[in-house]
Amino acid sequence: MERPRIHIGWLYPEYMNLYGDRGNIIVLTQRSRWHGLDPEVTQVRMGESADFARFDLLVIGGGQDREQALVAEDFVRVKARPLAEAIEDGLAVLAVCGGYQMLGKYFKTHTGELIRFSGILDLWTEAGRERMIGNCVIESDLFEGTRTIVGFENHSGRTYLGKGLRPLGRVLKGYGNNGADRTEGVVYKSTVGTYLLIQRALDRRYGGQVKIGALNDDLEMRAHEAIIARFGK
Amino acid sequence: MNLRSRMAVWMGKGLVTATRMAGRGGTTLPGAVARKVAPDLLRTLAAQPREGVVAVTGTNGKTTTAKMLSSICEAAGWGVAHNRAGANLIAGLTTALIQAADWKGRIDQSVGLLEIDEATMPRACQEVRPKVAVVTNFFRDQLDRFGELEHTVDLVARGLAHLAPGGRAVLNADDPNCARLGTRPGAEPLYYGLEVEGAGSGSASQAADARHCVQCGHPYEYAALYYAHLGQYRCPNCGHRRPKPQVYIDRLWDVDALGSSFRLVSLEGACEVRLQIPGLYNVYNALAAAAGAVALGLPLPAIRQGLEATTSQFGRMERITIDDRQVFMALVKNPAGFDSVIQTVMQAESRKNLVIAINDRYADGTDVSWLWDVDFEALAGHQDEINFIICTGRRAEDMAVRLKYAGIDVAKLSIEKDPGAAVKQGLRYIQSGDLLYILPTYTAMLQIRDLIARKGHTKKYWEV
Structure with missing residues (x-):
């Protein structure tokens, strides 16, 4: 039998690719294979138009301030509207760090420059003086029941969520969205925005046609538990 | 040189001797203390x-x-x-x-x-x-x-x-x-x-x-x-x-x-x-x-x-012999450097026995997500030549996960958190004449180097 296909989009890989963002693509493709699926990764670059609805999953990585400013114009002009529609329609999106900020209304850099995005989600980001750097542990109910998520954050942007937007989780250790309100990330429909370089992929079923079973995650859980033992609680 | 600076030099030299007698490298502390006495000391000496x-x-x-x-x-x-x-760093320059x-x-x-x-x-x-x-x-x-x-x-x-x-x-x-x-x-x-x-x-x-x-x-x-x-x-x-x-x-x-x-x-x-x-x-x-x-x-x-x-600096890339086993140690600290080391390892014809030691202390970099930017897939492409990979250090588990996703057979991976123990283990697992590759981050390298120095196989690092 032919393996069911899973189509993964990767937005601005040539610019928004920092701090091991490639790791999320590696994890998603490998786990798809181990689940018996046939993953295909399509890069969506600057200047290219994109039909986001054809993807099952979209990944947007982080970028430095300079890279974000470079892609902002293209994002607003070409990508934002179809992406907003796809997100409303339930497209699964993993947006990390700079990619997460891009889903919001704007990013105000430490030099006072305003990088405008199109506000797909009601959130905004302003750079603070101190970078928020370190291991981070949050608690989330994303996975049917409360569980911890660990990762590493490194950002100067303080992100604030508008009324009615749910955070991905609550900070147990670290800074999270802004270092003040103990929230981290955002969840809207199937879109997840986060400052954490999450080391475990989000598995998702598509329309119930493809059932995926459980994988052996012993090694992954050991890595997770090691961080919880050091930093959790 | 004024009296204050001279006193700072005496104090610094005294501390270098004292820390060495205590068996420590003493490369930072003497300079830091001397600068407290004479803040201008580095300027005076460097002139x-x-x-x-x-x-x-x-x-x-x-x-x-x-x-x-x-x-x-x-x-x-x-x-x-x-x-x-x-x-x-500034204190180390002053000490030198x-x-x-x-x-x-x-x-x-x-x-x-x-x-x-x-x-x-x-x-x-x-x-x-x-x-x-x-x-x-x-x-x-x-x-x-x-x-x-x-x-x-x-x-x-x-x-x-x-x-x-x-x-x-x-x-x-x-x-x-x-x-x-x-x-x-x-x-x-x-x-x-x-x-x-x-x-x-x-x-x-x-x-x-x-x-x-x-x-x-x-x-x-x-x-x-x-x-x-x-x-x-x-x-x-x-x-x-x-x-x-x-x-x-x-x-x-x-x-x-x-x-x-x-x-x-x-x-x-x-x-x-x-x-x-x-x-x-x-x-x-x-x-x-x-x-x-x-x-x-x-x-x-x-x-x-x-x-x-010029020959290799110990730990940066050096071959040493322990009993009848060869050890090759190369410092890894960022993706570009690690990629080069992997290429050098793959050039060798022998079976590959590896210890990868990843710490996340300040000097190593506390963020280990850079491991996802290293081309371990190149290593997985030579799967048959790999005998074993022991992952060690404070982020041993993260290293093992990365290798799993690179496509390395999980059966070849093991985790031993203590770098010293992992190196000893690696030496036990290889045979006479075999080569053990040790790829540590900075502080893991210091730990392993201390272990090897205690076995009397290399100079202490301040003598390098």
Whole structure:
């Protein structure tokens, strides 16, 4: 039998690719294979138009301030509207760090420059003086029941969520969205925005046609538990 | 030298002796204490060497480049005051010069040679006023400490603004971020680079950090690509291009697991060099050192002699024998460096037995997500040659997960959190005549080196 296909989009890989963002693509493709699926990764670059609805999953990585400013114009002009529609329609999106900020209304850099995005989600980001750097542990109910998520954050942007937007989780250790309100990330429909370089992929079923079973995650859980033992609680 | 400074030197020297007797390296504390007594001490000491001070900075290759340059200076008959233990923050620089000074605080060596951490460049250069500053390259490295790469480049630029009058910035023409430092007002740049056809990988790896024009952001076109993003680049949009190097290598041959041979060209002429350290990145280090020597006015024969006399620094890349087993240890600290080490490991014909030791202390970089940018998939491509991989260190589990996703058979992976125990385990698992590869991050390397030193197999590191 032919393996069911899973189509993964990767937005601005040539610019928004920092701090091991490639790791999320590696994890998603490998786990798809181990689940018996046939993953295909399509890069969506600057200047290219994109039909986001054809993807099952979209990944947007982080970028430095300079890279974000470079892609902002293209994002607003070409990508934002179809992406907003796809997100409303339930497209699964993993947006990390700079990619997460891009889903919001704007990013105000430490030099006072305003990088405008199109506000797909009601959130905004302003750079603070101190970078928020370190291991981070949050608690989330994303996975049917409360569980911890660990990762590493490194950002100067303080992100604030508008009324009615749910955070991905609550900070147990670290800074999270802004270092003040103990929230981290955002969840809207199937879109997840986060400052954490999450080391475990989000598995998702598509329309119930493809059932995926459980994988052996012993090694992954050991890595997770090691961080919880050091930093959790 | 005033009494205060002299007291600070005495105190520093006393502490160096005391910490050594206590069995510690003592490369930072004496300088830190002496600076409390005489805040101007580094400035006072650095003003003394007749030929001035050379600063060596950049992401990769600082220690090796400085060691090669030191060897060249010695070949030219110069005494060198050098922070060779690699302590490259302000206190470490001070300690090194205290050690070089006599009890009256006088430095007789002809030249000061200081490897300097990128973030320490602004302050260090203000105090030591280098005559020559060699910049190796910029890669993503310890972004948790430095913030973004742009910021690191800026820190180095701020250092270069404080060179001594008539000072020279020696810059890697093949690295766009490094070369652009030469466009800033200040020191007159001396560029070095490779002018070799067909060297290197030919394609930009994931570790490449400047694939886009540093002026306008458009992707570069490369006439030649040597290693990561280093090569002969040109921006088709705004025309920004690699400057022509004044010191370069135009031929490269016999590149193997033992070393490389190349022809070095400067304004003065050309000579052939046989380097005793493997890896294309060490060819770059040798070229950087040679260009630094040219900026100091040293002749080609001394450059050749100094480079050929340089052997691997323990831990950076060295082979040692423990009982009848061979151990090869290479420091890994960022994706570009790790990729090069993997390529060197894969060149060997024997079965691969590996210990990978990943710590996440401050000196290692507390963020280990860089492991996802390393091309471990290349290792997985030679699955059959791999016997075992022991993952160790504070982030042993993360390393194991990364290898699993690279496609390494989980049956070949094991986790032993303690680096010393992991190395002993590795030695038990191999047979007489076999080779064990140890690939540690910085603090893991210190742990393992202590273990091996206790077995009496190598010098303590401050003697390296």
